Structures are given as structure tokens and as C-alpha cells.
Amino acid sequence: MGVKEMFKLAWVPSILMLGVIYVAYVLIGGVIFWKLEGDLGKKDLSELWKRKQTLLTTYSCLNQEGLVAVAQVVQDASKAGLSLKGNQTTDGFWKFTSSAVFAATVVTTIGYGNMSPTTTVGQIFCVFFALFGIPLNVVVLNRVGKYMLALGRNLSEFIEMKTKRKTCTRFFVHFISYICGAVLFFVVPMIVFQQQEGWTYSQAIYYCFITLSTIGFGDFVADSNPDYDYPDWYSFIMATWIFFGLAWLALVINHSIDILERLNGYFKQLCCGHKPEDQSASGEDDSAQTTLEESKDTKDPPKSG
Template sequence: MTCGANEWCARFVERHRAALNFATLVLGYVLYLIVGPGFSPPSSCRTNVSCAELKDARRDFLNASPCVDEERLEKLLARVLEASNYGVTEHGKNDTDQNWDFVSSLFFTSTVLTTTGYGHTVPLSDEGKAFCIFYALFGIPATLLFLSAVVQRIMVLVTRQPIAYFHRRWAMSKSVLSVIHACCLAIILTLLFLIIPAWIFITMEKDWNFLESLYFCFISLTTIGLGDYVPGSTHTKEARPHPDLYRLGITVYLLVGLIFVLVMLETCCELPQMRRLRQRFYNENIHELDPETANIIDREQLNEPTLYTADPLPTIPTVSEQAASMRKDKVLGYTPANGVNGKLR
């Protein structure tokens, strides 16, 4: 009975291997989500300390200003907090005249269409909210189509052609070349779109340190967009005489950076190792095929030929094409080099 049960379990696992792997993946992801809130107690303690400090500051202010009405102060603070949530501030650091000019609107639409959504600037009127719904309803699919087309063209230049070139030049395995290329591309893109921009933001944003700048770049390029750090939101005109140009540059950086992040993700997805890993969670089980067919499919997936090779393989003409070519040679009076006439024997 024990041997039979073991054989039945082995057959069941082999037959439903993809489903069991998928269930394991779902369970692991759920556990990963549960681990995240485990880091909330330190954050909550820090928030409680901030709230206590804020209450102490409010009490000290009321004690130092006995003529201030507490109820009116609460209304003022609530109004200031509400305006701050909409990106409107009234203090010495921010004396911009417009909060919804063309460049700010362009920055807002780019964050909406790329689903970054910082949330520091939002439409207040009902008409603006309705327009935002329809604008994003058609704009997000169009943005995905645009990004997909751009990414595929860049993939040809920075991923597929280099791998095919070095594969022919060095006769190395495409699997090894793909891993080396992905690592080199990741290092280059990290320097160009994370490290270097973070150092630039340090010089432009006086209140940010390197970690905060790096945090902003990562949160933005991954379209998380928490909105706790927004460049150019707390600067005077004296500190930056061209705020529109600065924000326009940030918009271009976010769009270009998002494109190359997608290129990096697509490059990683095309790795043969990633393809084999994804196969573990598919419904189709390649091992159920005969060994010869499974081996052929596996080789095709690991060494997928690219459409952009410099030296394409010669095509073999069909029998009908050869016959048509010989009839054409006969009509033109072409004599083969071996002296045989054009007749078939």
C-alpha cells in the first residue's frame, strides 16, 4: 500500500507539476505581501513621535499666544493642510504665480498617462475630474502602445543585434551571452538613470540628500509614484530663475528613463533562464511530449534565431521553382557549364 501510494503521489505531482508550481508561486507572493506590513511598527513609532512633536508645538504656540482662538487656529490648520494636499502652499519658499501652467499641466499629464501619479497636483472641479477620467481611459492604452513600439525598436539595437553579433563573432552560447549582456545593460542603465540623476538632484534640490534623490528616481521610474518627494515644488524664483525649463527636463527624464526601464525588463524576460522558469508555471507541460519533440522545442526556445542577422542563410528553392528556372534557361538558350543541354534526363 505504501509503495502504491508513493507511485500515485509521484504520478500526480508529475501530471500537475505546472499547477503545483503556480500554487507555490501564489502562496509565496501572498507571504511576500504579508512580510511587508511587518516593517510597519518602526514606521508607526516614528509617526507617533512626529504627532507628539506636532501636538507639543501647537500647545506651545497657544501658550505663547493667549489671544489666538484655538478653534480658529484649527480651521486655519485644516485649510492649510487641505491646500497642501493639492500642491498649493503659502510660505516663503514657494512664491510661484501659477500652479496649473502649461509645463505643470504637461508634467501632470505625463504622470497620469505613465500611471506614476504623484498626487501632488490634482483636478479640483467636477469637469476636470471627468475630463481626467476620459483622458486617461484612452491615453493610457495609447501610451502603452507607444512605449511597446519604442521599446521593441530599442531592443533590436541594444539587445538582439549585439547578442547575435557576438554569438557569430565569438561562437559563444546565446544563453551565456544573454546573461552577460543583461548584467552589463543593468549596470549602464543604473548609472545613467539612477546614480547620475541622483547626484544632479542633490545639486538642484538643496533639501535632499543622496538617498532621498536616489529614492525619488527609483520610485518615479518604477511608476510607484508615492509623491512624498516632488522636485521643484519648494523653490523660490531667485533660487531657480527657469522653473519651467527645470520641470520640463524632469518630464523628459521620466519618460526616457521609463522607456529604458522597460527595455531592461524586456531584456530580462527574454533570457533563456527566465523562459525556463516561466515554463514551470504554464499549463502546457512540455515533458508530456516525446523526448525528441521536447528537445527540439527546448533548443528553439533557447536559441531563437533573430530576424536581424547580418548574414541570412541561403534559401533552398522548391522543385517547382527549379523547374521554372530551367524552362527559362531553355528559352533563353542558356547552356550549362558541363556541356549538357537543358533537357532533363
């Protein structure tokens, strides 16, 4: 029995295989995070315990209940955006600029968690605002992504007409667009955040990806330190960066999905030893039809009014 025959006998549906790979990937990631962060977490807890005991010893008038009360004040002040280093009056988080950025994090589903509505009316409004805002955000980002694709396609066609090299031109255009996007949405913001927030470069690049991928842990949040006096343009630049960065990273992720699907088809063909010619031809026709529809959609933008 040959190798191909063994693969045929051991063939399982591709969706099941992808499911197994996905579960294995998540479990392996959990083990790695556990090993990387577990020991450090224990050290942090022991260090915090020592600091707690030192605090209680130094300030003998502060008992366990007093320490809990102080911790509650610190937590509430941090959530409200109040600085504990001075007695100056502050507007907290809910200024116009920070409120606009918060609205953007809601519709983009980033959800840092550093600020949230506390009033009943504000919480109800947030529900309805997200209910209609999230689909609107998806539609707008999809349209912006199509325009970005159209720009790349038009540039590629223009260079192809000049050089008569189709494959190399498309690869070159995609490569340059990825490099420019990485510089514009990661490198430049990394430098800005390092200057404005005082983060390290690794923390800044980490924040950029966690934000644009809409993971939004909330451990690092720009424009939220009450001890810093941010310039007026900072919030506007942040909102613009988030919007266009989301569209660009979504394109990169879609291209990565396409690459993974092609690899899946290649390995399936290699293992199972069959080539679905009819499906391949049908897929090409569907792809061509989709490309024509996208091209028509991007070349004829919707008319306002």
C-alpha cells in the first residue's frame, strides 16, 4: 500500500481537521501563556503581599478595613480618570474628546474596559448605540476596504501596462502596500505613543496590535492617564488611526485567510490524490464574478443625496 492510499484511508472531512487544529492551537497557546506568565504572576503576588504588609506596618493606624477602603478609592478614581497625585480639579474621562473615542471603541467592539457608563440612562443608551453602530461600522469598514483594494488594483494594472509583467507586479504592489501599511499604522503610532504616553516601544507596538485587532485587553489605553496633559489633536489622531487601521488590518487578515484556504486545498489535493476540476473551474468563475462586482462597486461609488 502506497503513501497516497494510506492518506486516502485516513482522510477526514476538512472542517473536522480544521476544528482539531484550531482546538490544538488554542490549547498549546494556553500552555505557553501559562508557562510564560504563571511563574511571573506568582512572583508579582508575593511582591504585592510584601508591599501590603509593609504598608500596614508603616501606617499602623491603617487596619485591614482601612486598606480595603483605600483600595476602593484608588479603583474608583482610576475608573473615573481622577489623578491621585494632586488636588486640582479635573473633568475625568468624560470630556468630549475622550467620550468620542469611547464611542469609537464601542462601535468597533474594541472595548478597553477602562471607562464605561455608570448611569442607568447611559447604559441603556450604550446598548442601543452599539446595536445600530456595530453593523454600521462593519458596512463602512467594508466599503473603505474595497476602496483600498481598488487603489491597489488600479496601481497594479497601471504598472502592468508599463512593464508587461503581471505576476511580479502584483506581488510587488502587495508587498509595498503591506510595508507602507505597517509603517503607517504600527511604526509611526508606536513612536507617537512612546512620546505621549511614556511607554516602551514594545508596549506601544503591543498596544497597536491589540487595538487594531479589536482584542482590547485594556491594560494599556492611550489618552487615559489623568496625570498627563494631552494635546488637543491627540484624540482626533487616535480616532482616525483606529478607523483606517482597522480597515487595513482587516484586509491583511482576509489575505491571510485566503492563503490558509489555498494551503488547505493544496494539502487536501496532495493527501487525497484527487483534483476537483469542475469545482476549480466553478471557483474561478465565481472569483472572477466577485472581482468584477467589486471592481464595479469601487469604480462607481454611491452617490450622496
